[in-house]
Amino acid sequence: MHKYRVGFTCVLAAFLTVFVAGCGQETVTISGVVSVTPLQGATDVIINTPVTATFNLAMNPATITGSPFTVTAPGGAAVAGAVAYSGMVATFTPSAVLAYGTTYTATITRGATSPGGTPMLANYVWTFTTIAAPGPVSPAPMVSSTNPSTMVPPVTNVPLNQIVSAAFSVPMNVGTIIAANFVLTDASNNQVSGTVGYTSSGNSLVFTPAGNLAPNATYTGTIQGGSSGVMSQAGVAMAANYMWSFVTGTQAATTQPLLMKTVPADMAINVPVNQAVSATFSEAMNPLTLNSATFLLYPGPNATGTPVQAMITYDPVGFIATLKPTVLLDANSTYTATVTTGAQDAAGNPLLVNIGPPPNPWTLTTGTAMIAPPVVLGPVILQFGGLGGGAGMTNQGLHTVINNGGIATTGASTLITGFHDTSLPIVGAVWPCTYTETPLNMGQVNGLIDTAPPSPTIGCPDEGTAHTMAIATEAALEARIAYNTLTSLPSGGVLAAELGGTTIYPGVYSNASSVAITIGDLTLDGQGDPNATWVFQIGSSLTVGDPVGPGTRSVILINGAKAGNVFWAVGGLPGAIINYGGGGTMVGTIISQPGITVSSPGQSTSSTVTTINGRVIALGASTTLVNTVINVPAQ
Numbered sequence: 001m002h003k004y005r006v007g008f009t010c011v012l013a014a015f016l017t018v019f020v021a022g023c024g025q026e027t028v029t030i031s032g033v034v035s036v037t038p039l040q041g042a043t044d045v046i047i048n049t050p051v052t053a054t055f056n057l058a059m060n061p062a063t064i065t066g067s068p069f070t071v072t073a074p075g076g077a078a079v080a081g082a083v084a085y086s087g088m089v090a091t092f093t094p095s096a097v098l099a100y101g102t103t104y105t106a107t108i109t110r111g112a113t114s115p116g117g118t119p120m121l122a123n124y125v126w127t128f129t130t131i132a133a134p135g136p137v138s139p140a141p142m143v144s145s146t147n148p149s150t151m152v153p154p155v156t157n158v159p160l161n162q163i164v165s166a167a168f169s170v171p172m173n174v175g176t177i178i179a180a181n182f183v184l185t186d187a188s189n190n191q192v193s194g195t196v197g198y199t200s201s202g203n204s205l206v207f208t209p210a211g212n213l214a215p216n217a218t219y220t221g222t223i224q225g226g227s228s229g230v231m232s233q234a235g236v237a238m239a240a241n242y243m244w245s246f247v248t249g250t251q252a253a254t255t256q257p258l259l260m261k262t263v264p265a266d267m268a269i270n271v272p273v274n275q276a277v278s279a280t281f282s283e284a285m286n287p288l289t290l291n292s293a294t295f296l297l298y299p300g301p302n303a304t305g306t307p308v309q310a311m312i313t314y315d316p317v318g319f320i321a322t323l324k325p326t327v328l329l330d331a332n333s334t335y336t337a338t339v340t341t342g343a344q345d346a347a348g349n350p351l352l353v354n355i356g357p358p359p360n361p362w363t364l365t366t367g368t369a370m371i372a373p374p375v376v377l378g379p380v381i382l383q384f385g386g387l388g389g390g391a392g393m394t395n396q397g398l399h400t401v402i403n404n405g406g407i408a409t410t411g412a413s414t415l416i417t418g419f420h421d422t423s424l425p426i427v428g429a430v431w432p433c434t435y436t437e438t439p440l441n442m443g444q445v446n447g448l449i450d451t452a453p454p455s456p457t458i459g460c461p462d463e464g465t466a467h468t469m470a471i472a473t474e475a476a477l478e479a480r481i482a483y484n485t486l487t488s489l490p491s492g493g494v495l496a497a498e499l500g501g502t503t504i505y506p507g508v509y510s511n512a513s514s515v516a517i518t519i520g521d522l523t524l525d526g527q528g529d530p531n532a533t534w535v536f537q538i539g540s541s542l543t544v545g546d547p548v549g550p551g552t553r554s555v556i557l558i559n560g561a562k563a564g565n566v567f568w569a570v571g572g573l574p575g576a577i578i579n580y581g582g583g584g585t586m587v588g589t590i591i592s593q594p595g596i597t598v599s600s601p602g603q604s605t606s607s608t609v610t611t612i613n614g615r616v617i618a619l620g621a622s623t624t625l626v627n628t629v630i631n632v633p634a635q
Contacts, residue, residue, distance in 0.1 A: 030121050031114040032056050036106070038128035045130045046470030047099070051092040051106050053124065060115050064090045068111035071104055079104065097474070101132040131467050139404035139446065139632075140239050141232045142169040143223065145316045147284050147346050148246040158246045159253035160212040161347045163286050164221055166242070167316045168203040169404070173231045177205050181224040184209070186217055201321075202287035202314035205230070213248050220245045253347035258282040259339060262358045263529045270367035276324040276530040277337050277364075278560065284346045287314045290321045294342035297323055299330070303338045303361045320560045322530040331368045336361050371531055375486055375567050377589070378478025380471060383447065384408050385630040387479055387617040388415065391595070395419050395443035396604035397627035405615070405632030406447030408472040413451040413464035415622075419443040421463065433460035440604065443625065447632075450475070479617045483591045486569040487537055495536060500553060506532040512539035514572070518546060521554045524587070526561035533565040534588070540572030542590070550581035555588070563587045563613040564633035570594070575621065582608040582627065589614045595621035598628045 035054045038045045051071055064085035069092055071079040080095040090108070098104065105127050110119035143150075146166045148158045164184060177198035184192040184207055194209040205223065213219060223230060225238035261280040264271050277297055296307040310325045321339070329335065338361035341350040353360050385405035386393050392415025393407050400418070409415050418441035421433035431437075435449065435456045449456075450472040455464035462468065491510035496502070501520030505527060515538045526532035536542075545553045557563065566588030570576045575594030578586050582603035590596060596618045599610045603626050612630045616623050 031059060031112075031118060032120050033108055033124040036124075036126055040126040040128070042128040043131075044465075044467045045098075045128050046466055046473065047097040047130050048094075048470070048473060049098070049130075050094075051104075053090045053106070053108050055088045055090070055112075057114060058088055059085065059090075060113050060117070061085045063111055063113045068109040069107070070109075071106045073099070073102060073104060097477070098130050100130055103127055103129045131470050139170060139232075140236050141172060141230065142238070142403070143167070143242045144169045146221070146244055147316060148244075150244040154218065154245040154247055156247040157249035158213075159251065159347050160215060160248055161209075161252040162213065162246075162248070163209070163346045163348060164207040165202075165287060165316070165346065166205045166221070166223060167287075168205070168230075168232075168238075171200060171203050171233045172198060172205075173233050173235065174198045174200075176230045181230050182207055182222070184219055184221050186214065186219055192219070197288050199287045199291070199314075201290050201312045202316055204287040204314070204316065206286065206288045212252060215248055215250045218245055218247050253345070254349065255283075255345075256349045256352040257285060257343075257345040258352055258355065259358055259360050261528045262337065262360075262362055263527070264364045266359050266362035266364075268364045270369070271329075271364045272369055272371040273329045273331055273366050274325075274370045275329070275364075275366075276322050278320050278322045278528050278530050279337075279339050280528045280559070281319040281321070281343075281345075281351075284316065284319055285314065285321070286344045286346050286348065287316065289342055289344040290314045294340045295321055295323050296338055296340075297325065298336045298338075299333065301334050301336060301363060303336045308335070315560055318526070318528070318558070318560045320528055320530075322560075324530070328370075329366050331366055334363055334365045336363050338362075375482060375489075375533070375535065377482050378474075381475045381478040381482065381617070383632075384475055384617075385447070385612075385615050385632040386623050386625070387475060387615075387619075388623045389476065389618050389620050390415075391618070391620075391622035392416055393419070393623045393625070395625045395628075396441050396601055397606070398440065398442050399607065399609050399627040400443035400625050400629070402443070402445045402447060402630045403632060404447065405630070406449055407445055408448070408450040408475050409452075410469070410472045410476050411452055413449075413454060413456040416449060416451055416456070417441070419445050419449065421449045421460070422446050423448075424460075433457060433463055476619070479591060480619060482589075483569055483593070483619060486535055486567055486591065487571070489535055489537070491537060495538070504534065506534055508535040508537070510537040510539075514538070514540040514543070516543040517553045517555070518543065518551065521556055523556045523558060524561045524566060526557070526559045528560050530560060531565075532561055534561075534567065536568045538568065538570045538572075540570075541574055541594075542568060542570045542576040542592075544577070544586055545579035545581060545584060547577050547580050552579050552581055552584040554585040556585075557587060562633065563631075564589075566614065567591070570596075575618065576616070578612070578616075579610050582606055582610055585611040585613060587613045589617065591617045591619065592621075593619050596623045598624065599626035601626060603627055 037052045108124040197206045223242040225240040263278045310323045343351040385402040386407040388409040390411045392409045395418030417436040419435045420431035424432040450468040452469040492507045493509045495509035495511035499522045503523040568590045570592035575592045576596045578598045580600045582599045596616045
């Protein structure tokens with residue numbers, strides 16, 4: 001308690017601002033705040049923290065309300081919340097999570113009084129700052145496709161005038177896409193002369209030989225990795241050299257590419273004002289030639305005037321170029337799209353125009369509506385390849401890798417088993433940040449690992465802390481919101497109980513019971529639509545492959561379908577079981593109320609890898625991976 005000895009003179013009493021009945025010698029007890037949470041000046045405060053103040057004596061509960069106890073954001077904006085008082089502790093609980101990286105001011109005014117009505121000596125004011133928003137994971141770039149294709153044995157009969165290209169998984173630093181970082185050599189290790197270029201439309205390195213390649217010859221392309229090699233825009237180097245080979249034929253390619261399909265189709269009406277326009281070609285194209293000078297969208301019924309400002313991207317797997325306007329199109333207006341002869345195939349042959357199937361140029365007319373955006377994951381959960389709710393994540397085997405993202409649980413770090421964090425360099429043969437690894441169970445996480453305390457190992461900074469707990473909590477909250485959004489979307493079609501051997505087009509599909517992919521692979525056809533999205537609402541369980549045996553199944557994407565636009569909402573036990581026998585490729589973000597199991601313990605000593613191009617997010621139970629590679633897609 002604060003006790004003030006009052007005597008001497010009334011002037012001293014006034015100087016101390018202590019109200020006393022008289023100037024005689026006496027002891028007056030004044031109520032005051034003795035401790036607060038968060039502490040004065042605290043940083044890295046979790047965004048869902050309550051704010052508390054402990055008094056030195058019992059207070060009048062009627063005066064501990066939202067009026068004397070407030071929390072404000074910068075600029076004095078009041079934070080909405082509720083105030084409770086119990087046991088000399090006042091608690092302010094915000095109605096919503098606080099903002100990241102923000103300094104807040106908490107105030108207890110003199111309106112809070114003791115039971116006798118005595119106010120505090122002065123207002124009590126303190127500040128604290130919430131944790132910074134988790135920065136985006138900067139993944140190491142990987143080669144996602146090549147032309148000629150990467151195959152074993154090497155692809156043969158490659159045209160002599162082939163232009164060689166490689167697409168990366170992330171945008172690259174153009175300053176590192178140079179001749180020193182790419183070479184094309186023949187079987188005698190003689191280097192082919194040519195030029196190296198880069199285009200952001202496909203995140204592609206493009207090598208144009210100075211002349212035709214030799215016939216019936218084997219060539220090897222090598223992209224330099226490591227600290228002196230190619231790097232992403234974020235400055236992250238490709239981990240290692242990438243090499244692939246191909247064998248030439250005897251002739252140069254002379255066939256001109258054709259335009260095979262457009263989205264929207266010619267003369268389409270009621271086109272959304274935020275529609276992206278795509279063109280699918282008959283063969284692989286040179287990505288350097290697909291740009292704002294060769295793929296254009298003009299206002300009006302003719303390909304004249306000033307084209308719409310847009311970004312051009314290229315999908316080297318589906319041969320699809322996409323034009324995405326940087327502004328909304330005008331409502332109820334006609335536009336004309338065209339691809340010029342400046343667009344060339346991978347042998348340098350120009351596009352053959354004015355020959356179908358679709359016309360080129362082609363027209364479209366907008367309506368007034370916008371395309372409902374695909375399901376958007378929150379900014380924190382977007383960065384994770386796996387979430388184990390409050391029950392954790394387990395890995396078995398030596399071949400599990402999380403690429404381009406991290407893993408999390410709102411439980412303690414001890415619930416993450418069989419993983420290590422690669423953010424710190426290996427020391428000798430030991431990773432600094434390991435989570436209950438054994439010699440037979442080591443999973444590599446190329447991203448964040450966020451859990452509640454305690455820290456997993458000594459010397460592992462900022463993991464298993466209040467900071468990482470706050471991130472995991474936010475990720476779980478965003479995952480729950482995403483699940484609720486997925487399950488509330490109106491269904492446009494019935495989802496069959498068995499999807500194997502079928503092809504499904506974009507849409508929202510629902511089945512109140514269980515769904516399986518066991519008698520064959522499932523194909524998702526994007527139909528060339530850059531906005532194609534799939535949502536699968538499953539009331540009970542999802543099973544891919546034989547649930548107890550070796551049968552392996554995959555989900556295959558064609559015609560521009562993207563893993564980042566595929567979502568599975570799984571509602572019932574036993575949750576999602578993916579290729580229990582190991583192997584295969586599953587696609588999309590799986591958000592399951594129960595647990596998720598990828599492969600089986602019987603595969604822990606096998607070299608067979610199950611691939612997830614997406615995410616595995618369990619809300620109410622654990623996620624188990626066995627020799628699983630997760631490639632986290634961009635949304």
